[in-house]
Amino acid sequence: MKTLPIAIAAALAATQPAAAADPARLTETVKTLASDLFEGRAPGTAGEERTIGYLVARFQELGLEPGGPDGAWVQKVPLLHTRLGTPKMLAFDGPKGTMPVEQAKDVYVSTVRPDDVARIAGAPVVFVGHGVKAPERGWDDFKGADLKGKVAIFLVNDPDFAAKAGEPVSGKFGGRTMTYYGRWTYKFEEAARQGAVGALIVHETAGAGYGWNVVISGGGENYDIARKPGDLTSVALQGWLAGEAATRLFASAGLDLAKLMAAARSPAFRPVELKGVTFAADAPVAHEVVTSRNVLARLPGAKRPDEVVMLGAHWDAYGAGKPDAQGRIYRAGANDDALGIAGLFEIARAMKAGPAPARSVVFAAWTAEERGLLGSEYYAANPVFPVEKTVANLAIDILQTAGPAKDVVLVGKGQSTLEDDMARVAATQGRRVTPEGLPERGLFYRADHFSLAKRGVPVLLLMGIAGASDLEEGGVKAGQAWIDAYTGQCYHQACDAWSPDWNLAGAVQDIDLVGTIAGELANGTAWPQWKAGSEFKAIRDRSAAARR
Template sequence: MRSARFSAAAFLIGMGLFASPSKAAEPLVYAPMNPARMSDVIRTLASDPFEGRAPGTIGAIRSVNYIVSQFQAIGLEPAGDNGTWTQEVPMIHTKVAPDALAHFRIGASDGLDFHQSEQIYLTTSTPSSQIRIADAPLVFVGYGVTAPGRDWDDFKNVDLKGKIAVILINDPDFRAEPGEPVAGRFGGRTMTYYGRWTYKYEEAARRGAIGALIIHDTAAASYPWSTVIAPGGETFDLDRKGKSESLVMRGWIEGQAAHELFARSGLDLDRLSQQARRPDFSPVTLPGVTLTTSIDVNTTRLQSRNVLAKLPGTTHPDETIVYGAHWDAFGKSKGPHGEAMIRRGAIDDASGIAAVLEIARAFKSGPAPERTILFGAWTAEERGLLGSTWYVEHPLVSLPKTVANFTIDVLQMGGMAHNAFLVGAGQDSLQDDFATIASSQGRVTVNEALPERGAFYRADHLPFARAGVPVLPIMDLAGYPDLLQGGVPAGRKWLEAYMACYHQPCDAWSASWDLRGAAEDAAALYEVGRSLAFSRMWPSWKQGSEFKALRERTDSERPAL
């Protein structure tokens, strides 16, 4: 494999795609990306003055100013609101009291009290000073999925007004056995958007529920209860001035607590979960069970910002290629014992910002692109893809004429690797283009190792995909890197160490990192985008992708190939 990488480097250098190596012993297949410069960007964004880059904080202001200064230094043009470097993103920030309690009345019994972050986790995105719910019935709605194209409806027109929807996480076929009616209806072990908690809240709100509770299951959610409760009752949402449906209360029930609640009401949750895998499933009201809660909420409105810069196209400036990453992390908070901590988000996703800056620098140093290149640093990805969602709802360039979106969210720091990962394999032609470039670097592309995590539906490319724009996300937590130094065992060690720090204070910059593998990914994305910037090609969604029809609706707005 080592010699294959040397051959790839020689080929690329001969084609003029990469700079000549400084050492004969080490092919620079990550040129023109600069790993040392990327490391400096990550170190800066993850440093103490940036305070974890939470929206609405001084750390957010410093983050935006820093990224603007970097775009200016590269020589890009502003691409935000009214010729500025930023796009305003109005948000609502809510934080529920830490002593929140939900009382479940069960018939004539004393009922059950579930405490915040122990048996239950409650939040709200509704701007108010209090969550008040009195004796609201609970209705188990299975997986909470309405998918006409897959001949699936968990709701069966049941009236949820004034009620709490109780929902299973992931897709209806996540646990399906061969031969079950649901097998193959969704993604199997590969999560679709129907499996995401964001979709389930959206659908419950569309059905008129006042609240929704998702039953936590570590395997199906792909993360433990500690990750669910990590935000500490804090929620951000877009401030659409009442134009969108919203739940008064949303949250999770810890798995064992949910089993106890169902058992106390005379129901078997495991049996109901099996029934929920059938297309003829109908919602089940928990007999005699109601929920009552009164929780103080601190609500504020704030303005956050996307940072936007561009290189205008010389020939087709109305056609745009977008590179993006999110600048936010989780900010300052207190640990379980009251200790102050900063969740710095070094890898997630200062590494993505570092890559976007390197790609911008590479484009600026070369021939002017024929199509416009837009570079976005999105706010509030960690709070529900809010910055990228706002941009797609309020685009500053034509979405039908947006050629592609490249999103970088978590790059690996273990060094150069023999492999590269495809997230959401089989979605569009950009993945084939990436595989071709990775192969020329001496790498093989492999599908994500844990598709049940639904990674394709958890980063800032998703709002673009939902608008029909072909996307290519790079997320190096999708599998174990096969590192040049140490192979898969070393890659496994790196990824497991990172996942232990996922969204935690230990996601911090380290001088021991080897960013050559991260730079290699950035170089591959640059090459895919560069080929589009100097062509008339339009990437396409593949047959079977849920986003193909969305793009086809705007076919007439793009030039024919």
């Protein structure tokens, strides 16, 4: 076993004693948070109360200061929960008469608006291709088309996903790698920005990465942060259109969906109205707001306290469920993400042991990640520390527990200069960087760091299921076996529990790597940069003056 314990504190001052993350302390934190007392840490439950109390006590004991609004340890996060009831009406009307569609069979719709009824009355229907507006790639599927009051139909994924080699679009959107423009979240957001009342994505298994069964598994429920009436960023109804239903619908308007799919791979594509087709829906909505909390702790900077380096992990997990074979009911997310929280404590401990950093360091324990990155989204929409002067957000969300590795897995290759920092620090650990295994899954867009990335803050994510680690014992094969076992049996299940079989030496390497980068940033003057071609570069560039 050759691991080089990297001293996080050494990044702060060479004279400080080495203070690497300690597996015994990580274990103690994980065992506590994943114990039955915390009831699986679901937001809005008694488990949340205990979790918040525990997190605040730990940060206090570590000597940090409150980092929430108005000197509090917590930031309240109002979460909107909606559930669409059985629709009274759900149909397309076309030149050949009415085409009723069935929820969960032909379409799957839901809402994130806090209204008692989701209603669309005879709205015109427009096909918008992939619905991408990407100035940095010279791409705009909308071409100024007016979508106000209309229903937009999108293709899944981004314009080059299905392109064959040699097509002009090939590689413009990362090839098989998913860009933000390929995510369903982006399409719904873009539909709202365009003023549409509804958004439907044509489902196709390869492009979505999952089957129709996964699409409908939401049961018409949705979560969002509660937004102010002026900030509504959602359409009245959003969802999916089954591939077969889409083909029929387009044919009813005299259009060939397959041909339009090919046309949508050209930058010259323009939205196509389904002439004479309208969409109508009327469905009851049950909605409630539950208030949860982010915990925020701060280590104040000695020289430039207004510049903030952020580290984050999420405290929430899946709460109680049906008992598993061993009778366990709590899905306590020992790895996902109690281990990430434990990592934050270790980094905070090491930093506190050294001299005060030049910049402030903020530790965020987010709520409601599992409901759609909502704690971090709420923070990013209501930041306590201005995002313009937030240096970076470093996130830990699931680490491999199979032992030391010869590499570290990079999620979102080519995004920012933080990946260069990662490679350099990994090299001092005797490790190299391996890009994530399946970039088409778009994991870069699916953890809390992304909420900050959307607002332009450069980010780095450590995620143990993003790719097989090359383990000291057993190599890549053993690394893949760990991923298969974890994602196959434990991910989001009661099986995500602490186990005496865990070997945290690899997790320690990753936590030390994150802590070292955070320490360097906190003591330096560098502002990490998005790389050319990143979807988030333009947003950051707009606030460049604040960092001069």
